[in-house]
Amino acid sequence: MHAAVFCPRCAAPLVQTVPALDTRPRKVCSRCAFVVYVNPKIAAGTIPLRDGKIAMIHRGIEPSKGLWSWPCGYVEIDETVEDAARRETHEESGLVVTLGPLLGAYSYPVRPGEPFSPARGIVVMSWAAQRCEGDLVAGDDADDAAWFAPDEIPWDELAFESTRSALLDFLAKR
Numbered sequence: 181m182h183a184a185v186f187c188p189r190c191a192a193p194l195v196q197t198v199p200a201l202d203t204r205p206r207k208v209c210s211r212c213a214f215v216v217y218v219n220p221k222i223a224a225g226t227i228p229l230r231d232g233k234i235a236m237i238h239r240g241i242e243p244s245k246g247l248w249s250w251p252c253g254y255v256e257i258d259e260t261v262e263d264a265a266r267r268e269t270h271e272e273s274g275l276v277v278t279l280g281p282l283l284g285a286y287s288y289p290v291r292p293g294e295p296f297s298p299a300r301g302i303v304v305m306s307w308a309a310q311r312c313e314g315d316l317v318a319g320d321d322a323d324d325a326a327w328f329a330p331d332e333i334p335w336d337e338l339a340f341e342s343t344r345s346a347l348l349d350f351l352a353k354r
């Protein structure tokens with residue numbers, strides 16, 4: 181799951197061991213005792229709504245190239261999840277949004293023995309976008325963008341499990 185071999189702090193080899201006061205094996209630096217914790221990545225995005233239609237982006241890169249998602253991406257280390265949701269929405273769709281209610285935090289743990297997947301080991305947070313300004317333009321990971329009425333959502337061409345889950349929650353709360 182995590183291929184780190186050398187300490188990210190001092191570059192000495194890592195060893196697999198259960199650190200003091202811990203309960204499971206971790207990769208620990210043989211020189212400086214730095215512990216490499218492997219935690220989920222966090223992604224954040226929004227479901228923008230205007231005139232009864234939802235903005236979605238068509239992914240131009242892997243993972244899930246060629247499929248539709250609401251705008252979403254990884255949270256940077258120096259921003260809040262809310263900042264990330266607004267930033268990713270603007271980067272991928274051109275829209276400037278104000279966050280409405282949090283729809284949910286969708287959690288996809290890595291299952292034992294499962295090979296690496298970008299859709300695992302991730303927590304995806306999604307907000308309804310309350311106000312939504314600007315023109316819808318595909319950017320960043322997207323090669324197309326479009327507005328969908330609820331009955332036009334391409335349910336068979338959605339990019340991720342979280343795409344579907346948040347859309348269902350969004351529609352249920354309207």
Ligand SMILES: [Zn+2]
Pocket residue numbers: 187188189190191192209210211212213214
């Ligand atoms: Zn070290």
